[in-house]
Amino acid sequence: MDKRWWWIIVGMAGLVLFLSVGVAVLSHPAPGASPAAPASAGSTNASSARNGTEAVSGRHLLNQAEQASAEGKLTQAKQLYQQVLQQISSSEAASIAQQRLGDINMKLILSPTTSPDALTYVVLPGDTLSKISKQFHTTIPLLKSANGLLSDRILPGQRLKVAKANFSVVVDKSHNTLTLKNGEEVLKVYRCSTGKEGITPTGTFKIVNRIVDPPWYSPQGVIPPGDPRNPLGSRWMGFDVPGYGLHGTTDPTSIGKPVTHGCVRLANSDVEELFTLLPEGTQVVIVE
Numbered sequence: 001m002d003k004r005w006w007w008i009i010v011g012m013a014g015l016v017l018f019l020s021v022g023v024a025v026l027s028h029p030a031p032g033a034s035p036a037a038p039a040s041a042g043s044t045n046a047s048s049a050r051n052g053t054e055a056v057s058g059r060h061l062l063n064q065a066e067q068a069s070a071e072g073k074l075t076q077a078k079q080l081y082q083q084v085l086q087q088i089s090s091s092e093a094a095s096i097a098q099q100r101l102g103d104i105n106m107k108l109i110l111s112p113t114t115s116p117d118a119l120t121y122v123v124l125p126g127d128t129l130s131k132i133s134k135q136f137h138t139t140i141p142l143l144k145s146a147n148g149l150l151s152d153r154i155l156p157g158q159r160l161k162v163a164k165a166n167f168s169v170v171v172d173k174s175h176n177t178l179t180l181k182n183g184e185e186v187l188k189v190y191r192c193s194t195g196k197e198g199i200t201p202t203g204t205f206k207i208v209n210r211i212v213d214p215p216w217y218s219p220q221g222v223i224p225p226g227d228p229r230n231p232l233g234s235r236w237m238g239f240d241v242p243g244y245g246l247h248g249t250t251d252p253t254s255i256g257k258p259v260t261h262g263c264v265r266l267a268n269s270d271v272e273e274l275f276t277l278l279p280e281g282t283q284v285v286i287v288e
Helices: 003-027 036-070 074-087 092-110 129-135 140-147 268-277
Strands: 118-122 159-163 167-172 177-182 185-191 203-212 216-218 221-223 235-239 245-247 258-260 283-287
Touching: 036 074, 036 092, 074 092, 092 140, 092 185, 092 268, 129 140, 140 159, 140 268, 177 268, 185 268, 203 245, 235 268, 245 268
Parallel strands: 167 283
Antiparallel strands: 118 159, 167 177, 177 185, 203 235, 203 283, 216 221, 235 245
16 A cells, blocks of 8 residues: 555544544543533522422421410510521511511510510609609500509509610611611511602601690691591601601501601501600611
8 A cells, every 4th residue: 555545544543533532521521520501400409409498497497486376485486486587588488477576576575474675673662654664765655565554553562574675666668668676686577658759858867756646737727636637647756857757547558658748657556556665765767
């Protein structure tokens, strides 16, 4: 055979061998190397598995909390609901836990039930509920509710439950929610209404006055409480900015919408609950 043809045949055979090896390498990556597509699929599967595990864990904790609550073990139920919220933030279980936690917190605060967030005060001669409420920066309605008192009468030596709370409020205009806090702890989240076209002012304010069954000083004159034309509902808590405050409503269907003239509007039952808790001087933060 002519040497020239022999070199051509050898060269072609080498080329075929080179291409075959290259295809094999691409098809079978070296140990430790992961093709992009399978890795993405594996990551998705792992994430789904994690979410599924969290959901199961959340439902399990929620069931435990519901049982503890039904048995009257409120402090234990509160801790379990808090665990649900710490472990799961975007599930139905978390939403239920947030609502139930708010109810539990109100039961612990507003009833004579023993609570780690309260102290016992022994009434001294000359004490009044007004004096005690100022001493502990709380309200007379809260002292009465937490001790099952039907009147303002107290006696020396009487033991009273007094909330050790530093209440504050955060109003979120974008979600029309009002969050009640004790220090950094979220106690309860309420639906509210804020100003149309964003006119509710943002910033940090203080409650400076509290009125039961407030009249409304309208452009047409004073509208008495209970009048359908009075939009303030059953309670008013005014800010240190004249004309603005938290109040109830005569139109519960408006709650959750930006419809007010600048105030923060709540259902009457909710504003009455807050009125019991929040003394003058309570901080109110309003954010966009």
